[in-house]
Each structure stands twice: as structure tokens, then as C-alpha cells.
Amino acid sequence: xxxxxxxxxxxxxxxxxxxxxxxxxxxxxxxxxxxxxHAEEEEMHGGADGGxxxxxxxxxxxxxxxxxxxxxxxxxxxxxxFEVTARDAAATGDFELDVLFKPVAIADKKxxxxxxSPGVMKVKADGSFTIDDFSIFIPGAANPVLEDTDFKALVHxxxxxxxxxDAPLATFCGDGLGELLEPVTVxxxxxSFGAQRLVGDAIPEPLGSCAETAGxx
Amino acid sequence: VSGARQLVAALFAALSLALVASPAAxxxxxxxxxxxxxxxxxxxxxxxxxTNPAALxxxxxxxxxxxxxxxxxxxxxDRAVSDIPEPADAQGANIGKAELHNWGIIPLLSxxxxxxxxxxxxxVFGPFGGDAGWDKNQKFKNHPEYVGAVDSTARWQGISxxxxxxxxxxxxxxxxxxxxxxxGVSGNAVRSQITLSQAVSATLDDNVKNEGRLHGDISGWxxxxxxxxxxxxxxxxxxVFGLSYQSPPGGWGDGLRHEGTLRTNFGTGVNRDRVYLNQxxxxxxxxxxxxxxxxxxxxxxxxxxxxxxxxxxxxLARKKTCEIDDDGTVSSTDGVVFNFVRRWHxxxxxxxxxxxxxxxxHEVFAAVTWDGTAVPxxxxxPGLLDGNDLGFNVGSNLRIARTLQLGLSYMLVYxxxxxxxxESILSDFxxxxxxxxxxxxxxxxxxxxxxxxxxxxDL
Numbered sequence: 001x002x003x004x005x006x007x008x009x010x011x012x013x014x015x016x017x018x019x020x021x022x023x024x025x026x027x028x029x030x031x032x033x034x035x036x037x038h039a040e041e042e043e044m045h046g047g048a049d050g051g052x053x054x055x056x057x058x059x060x061x062x063x064x065x066x067x068x069x070x071x072x073x074x075x076x077x078x079x080x081x082f083e084v085t086a087r088d089a090a091a092t093g094d095f096e097l098d099v100l101f102k103p104v105a106i107a108d109k110k111x112x113x114x115x116x117s118p119g120v121m122k123v124k125a126d127g128s129f130t131i132d133d134f135s136i137f138i139p140g141a142a143n144p145v146l147e148d149t150d151f152k153a154l155v156h157x158x159x160x161x162x163x164x165x166d167a168p169l170a171t172f173c174g175d176g177l178g179e180l181l182e183p184v185t186v187x188x189x190x191x192s193f194g195a196q197r198l199v200g201d202a203i204p205e206p207l208g209s210c211a212e213t214a215g216x217x
Numbered sequence: 218v219s220g221a222r223q224l225v226a227a228l229f230a231a232l233s234l235a236l237v238a239s240p241a242a243x244x245x246x247x248x249x250x251x252x253x254x255x256x257x258x259x260x261x262x263x264x265x266x267x268t269n270p271a272a273l274x275x276x277x278x279x280x281x282x283x284x285x286x287x288x289x290x291x292x293x294x295d296r297a298v299s300d301i302p303e304p305a306d307a308q309g310a311n312i313g314k315a316e317l318h319n320w321g322i323i324p325l326l327s328x329x330x331x332x333x334x335x336x337x338x339x340x341v342f343g344p345f346g347g348d349a350g351w352d353k354n355q356k357f358k359n360h361p362e363y364v365g366a367v368d369s370t371a372r373w374q375g376i377s378x379x380x381x382x383x384x385x386x387x388x389x390x391x392x393x394x395x396x397x398x399x400x401g402v403s404g405n406a407v408r409s410q411i412t413l414s415q416a417v418s419a420t421l422d423d424n425v426k427n428e429g430r431l432h433g434d435i436s437g438w439x440x441x442x443x444x445x446x447x448x449x450x451x452x453x454x455x456x457v458f459g460l461s462y463q464s465p466p467g468g469w470g471d472g473l474r475h476e477g478t479l480r481t482n483f484g485t486g487v488n489r490d491r492v493y494l495n496q497x498x499x500x501x502x503x504x505x506x507x508x509x510x511x512x513x514x515x516x517x518x519x520x521x522x523x524x525x526x527x528x529x530x531x532x533l534a535r536k537k538t539c540e541i542d543d544d545g546t547v548s549s550t551d552g553v554v555f556n557f558v559r560r561w562h563x564x565x566x567x568x569x570x571x572x573x574x575x576x577x578x579h580e581v582f583a584a585v586t587w588d589g590t591a592v593p594x595x596x597x598x599p600g601l602l603d604g605n606d607l608g609f610n611v612g613s614n615l616r617i618a619r620t621l622q623l624g625l626s627y628m629l630v631y632x633x634x635x636x637x638x639x640e641s642i643l644s645d646f647x648x649x650x651x652x653x654x655x656x657x658x659x660x661x662x663x664x665x666x667x668x669x670x671x672x673x674x675d676l
Binding site: 018020021023024073147188190 | 222315319320321322348349350361362364365367368376377378379402412413414418419420421423426427429430431433479480481482483484485486487488490535550552553554648649674
């Protein structure tokens with residue numbers, strides 16, 4: 001009952017009728033305001049990465065433990081093995097590497113599950129890098145955000161590689177943009193990630209942002 | 218009583234016994250328990266096109282009927298738990314009392330015409346639907362971080378929502394000569410519109426740190442039909458029986474499938490998806506009897522029975538089909554966005570009413586109603602505030618001109634308080650069936666002021 005289907009001309013505003021669309025829009029405004037304030041605070045406290053770049057491809061390639069921290073569920077990072085392979089190990093300056101994203105089981109945080117997702121890491125001489133149009137698949141058993149639900153997403157990762165030119169890169173990190181495509185559309189802008197080189201069989205603690213990897217050994 | 222009347226009497230007795238023997242519990246989406254006194258299977262108004270098409274034979278001539286109801290509902294939901302503990306600086310964001318104070322307005326129109334042994338009826342009706350909008354939680358007004366908590370502790374199941382299922386109905390009745398028996402049939406073009414706004418997180422729990430919103434706007438057309446019988450067992454309608462059946466919109470199979478837009482915001486901007494809502498809808502049986510032991514007095518007993526047990530879940534999916542299992546859950550996550558587990562049961566209502574005719578042109582009446590709930594404690598939530606309702610109705614009908622009658626009534630519907638603490642199963646499921654727990658205590662009360670005008674012309 002209490003229908004408003006035929007009541008467009010009646011004084012709902014006066015009576016305070018229910019308006020779900022307005023409630024949704026009000027929330028959006030509040031979120032925008034909060035995010036704007038957060039961005040301002042970050043700008044005041046943050047600083048650009050400096051003193052990076054010049055790493056040859058050979059020092060970047062290897063196996064990493066990858067932590068993707070989605071902005072929409074920061075407490076439940078998605079974990080993966082991340083293989084980086086140099087197309088030309090001696091390359092310096094601008095070059096490309098192949099990457100492979102292999103989500104790991106929630107149960108043990110180390111067993112890769114599902115079809116690996118390939119991508120291309122483009123590195124510039126100043127150390128900045130991007131992995132654009134990175135189509136990733138996360139099977140339900142590797143999905144801590146919604147267990148047993150498969151995720152498909154298209155993300156764009158970017159960051160800056162900082163390390164010694166003659167030693168294997170220990171960590172890299174950055175920010176993520178993009179969109180979850182399945183099971184429902186979700187904007188993933190504002191997400192972050194961190195990657196730690198795997199040494200031996202040890203699985204490191206997840207570090208899902210530059211702030212976290214900066215504090216790592 | 219003639220032989221034909223005896224036969225019809227036996228048929229009515231059998232059907233009435235079947236109805237009484239069924240478990241009574243009515244609501245869900247049904248608004249019948251909130252309807253004015255004339256929404257019964259033995260009505261004498263043109264609303265018979267919906268309540269019992271055969272009852273169009275109850276009055277001769279040409280009639281139109283305009284009704285307007287103003288409703289005011291108050292309710293509370295005292296949420297008892299937070300699935301994810303509230304942060305220290307967000308105490309009261311998920312646990313505690315929410316209140317609603319909602320106004321509603323309902324104008325409806327119907328008409329009927331009787332010629333010879335036939336009657337034709339047309340009308341617009343709103344037998345299913347409702348709305349709820351919860352008051353703001355002032356403690357979190359302008360909160361810099363927890364920007365969602367201002368929408369009350371009920372927000373994880375509903376900040377605001379409307380469900381309107383409107384029937385555009387055409388009906389035909391035929392009276393078998395010399396029997397007092399009428400048969401009726403109706404067809405309905407059914408328009409449903411569902412809008413809702415509620416809190417949601419990417420992890421489908423009630424973590425205030427990840428709080429987002431969804432807004433669904435879904436609508437569509439479907440069809441249904443009605444059948445009815447109406448029998449004046451004694452002359453001058455001193456004893457009248459009515460029985461009707463309304464099929465579910467969308468049919469008996471998978472039920473309704475309506476299309477619309479789902480907007481979400483998980484704190485990173487607005488997302489849009491095209492979605493389909495799949496759900497079954499109940500069919501409705503109504504029965505009633507009215508009698509005039511003396512010319513000045515009329516007594517009425519009526520009831521309805523809704524097969525709400527077909528409502529197992531409500532599935533919101535990006536694909537057209539969504540198979541809801543008997544336990545209300547959806548097994549496949551392929552294309553499914555959310556599924557709201559319902560597990561309703563059959564329900565019904567009863568109304569006992571009496572009228573006193575001060576003069577032939579002036580009637581005063583009173584009624585008491587019972588409207589049982591379809592929603593078990595396990596799946597009760599503040600988005601669909603529902604319980605066993607007790608109603609009291611008083612009113613008067615007065616002829617104000619030769620062809621015009623004015624009706625006024627007031628109805629108070631009191632929901633018996635509900636307490637499902639420890640009973641809610643909504644958070645027990647995995648995605649896409651998972652929603653935060655709705656454990657808590659519920660109260661509600663609704664006032665309905667009704668004004669109606671009847672025009673009546675002899676043909």
C-alpha cells in the first residue's frame with residue numbers, strides 16, 4: 001500500500017514521503033566531501049617519491065608476494081604471487097616486462113589458484129611504472145572479500161621503482177585504479193598495492209601500500 | 218430456499234471449511250489488512266472489481282467510487298547486534314534504536330455498471346506494497362568519517378524503500394437468474410515499482426569503515442486474473458456470501474521478473490548496473506459473509522488467505538534468470554548480485570464488522586481486524602517491517618445528495634511487538650545471500666484516515 005505511483009502531483013514534499021533516490025544521493029555527497037578532505041590531508045603530509053629509477057630489468061624480474069588492498073574493503077587484502085619476467089634482462093631506461101598475477105588460496109595464503117592473469121609492466125627511466133588494462137581474475141577460494149565468489153576486474157596499477165641498481169629489487173608498491181566487473185560493477189579507484197620479493201619458501205606478512213612497504217626491512 | 222440455492226449453499230460451505238482449516242498467519246507485501254472496511258469479498262462498492270468481481274452484482278445502476286486515504290505510520294527497530302564490532306569512536310552506529318515516522322497518501326478510483334444480468338467494473342487498486350523511511354541518527358549528523366551512520370541503525374536492511382503494485386482492473390459479472398448467484402471474472406494489468414536505498418559494504422557485512430550504499434529502481438508490467446462467486450442466499454441481500462481468487466502477478470511459476478537500475482557506491486564513486494529482480498508472488502483467496510438480522514443492522518465477517526509460502530527469496534541479478542532454492546538461497550553466484558532470503562509462510566487475516574443504519578441514508582460502522590504476518594523471526598528485517606496486526610476501524614457513510622454518498626473512516630492498526638534477538642539468520646549465509654543480522658526488537662502502529670465518495674445513477 002502507501003503507493004506513490006500515481007501521486008506525482010500530490011504534496012509528498014510537504015508530508016515527508018519516502019525518497020530512496022534522495023537518500024542515495026545524499027550519501028554520495030557526504031562521501032565526496034570526506035574523500036576531498038582526505039585527499040587534502042594526504043597532499044599536506046605526503047611527498048613525491050624521489051631518488052628512484054635507473055634499475056635494469058634484470059634487477060626487477062623475479063617472484064614477488066603481491067598484496068592488493070581494494071579501497072572498498074581495505075581490511076581484506078587480496079593476496080597473489082606475482083611473477084615478473086624481463087623481455088630483455090639488460091634493458092635500462094624505458095622498457096617492458098611481462099607480469100603474471102596468480103591469486104593464492106585464502107586457506108594457506110600461498111597456493112596459487114585459477115588461471116593466472118598476464119599483464120605488461122611499462123617502466124620509464126625515472127623509475128615510474130604502469131600496468132595498464134590489467135585484466136585479473138580472482139577465483140572464489142582466493143577471494144577474501146566475498147568468499148566463494150569469483151571476481152573479474154580491470155585495474156590500472158602505477159608506482160615508482162626504487163632500489164639499488166646492482167641488487168635485486170626488494171619491494172615495489174603503488175596505487176590502483178580500475179573497476180570490478182563481476183559480480184557487480186564497483187569502482188576500485190583509490191586502491192593500493194605492495195609487492196615483496198620472495199626469498200626461499202617463506203611467505204611474508206602482507207604489505208598492501210607504499211606506506212606499509214616503506215616500513216619493511 | 219430453492220434447490221439451486223441449496224446446491225450453492227453446499228458448495229460455499231465446503232469452500233469456507235477449506236479456508237478456515239488453513240493456517241492463518243497476512244502480510245508480506247499485502248496491504249489488505251490496512252484496507253478500509255469495504256475491501257472484502259462481500260463489498261457493495263465498485264472495488265469489487267478487485268476483491269470479488271462477482272460482487273459487482275451487489276448494487277444496480279451506474280456507480281463511480283473515489284477514495285483517498287492518508288496514512289501515518291510510526292515504528293521502531295532496536296538493533297541488538299553488530300556483526301562487525303563497532304569501532305570505539307562509532308558506538309551507536311550499528312546498535313541501538315531507529316525510528317520511523319512516515320506519511321502516505323493513496324488515491325484510488327473505480328466504477329461499475331449493471332445492465333440486465335451483467336455488470337462491468339473498472340478500477341485502479343493497490344493491493345500490494347508499502348513504504349518505509351527511517352529517521353536520521355542525529356548522533357552521527359555531519360560525522361567526518363562515518364558518513365553512513367546518520368542513516369540509522371536500520372540502514373543495513375533499509376534506509377528507505379517503496380513497493381507499489383498497482384492493478385488496472387477490468388471485471389465482468391453475470392447473475393444467474395432466480396438463484397441469487399453471481400459469477401465474476403477479472404483481468405489485471407499489474408504495474409510494480411520498487412525503489413530502495415540501503416547500506417551495503419563490499420564484504421556484505423556491517424563494517425562501518427567500508428560502508429557504502431545501494432539504490433535500486435526496478436519496475437515492470439505483469440498480468441493476473443481474478444475469479445469470484447457471490448450469492449445472495451436470502452432476498453433483499455439479508456444473507457450474502459462471497460468468495461474470490463486472485464492469481465499472482467507474473468503467474469504461478471517463477472513469478473515476477475522486473476528490470477531496473479542498481480546504483481552502488483562503496484566509497485569510490487557511483488557504479489551502475491542493469492539488474493533484474495526475480496521473485497514469486499502470492500495468490501490471494503478472499504471470503505466473506507454479510508447478514509442483516511434486522512433492517513437496521515448488518516454484520517460482516519470476512520477473511521483473506523495469501524499463499525506467501527511461495528516467497529522464498531528476492532534475487533537481484535545481472536542476468537534475467539535466477540534460480541532461488543526452496544530454502545530461499547541462491548546456489549550459483551554467476552550473475553547474481555544479491556539475494557534476500559525470505560522463507561515466508563502462508564498468512565491470512567480476519568475482519569469482523571458491524572453497521573447500524575441510523576436512517577436509510579446514514580450508516581455508522583465499526584470493525585476489528587486481525588492480520589497475520591508472513592515473515593518468520595529468522596528473516597524479519599526493518600526493511601520490511603511486518604508482524605501480526607490488530608486493527609480497529611470506525612466510520613460512517615452518509616448520503617449527501619440524491620446520487621452522492623460520502624464515507625469517512627479511521628483505522629488504527631497496531632502491530633504486536635516482535636523480538637527476534639538471537640533468531641535472525643540473515644548473516645548466516647555466504648555471498649550473495651548474506652546480509653547483516655537483523656536481530657532486534659520491532660514495534661509499529663499505523664493510522665489510516667479514509668474519505669470516499671460514491672456516485673450512483675439508476676439506469
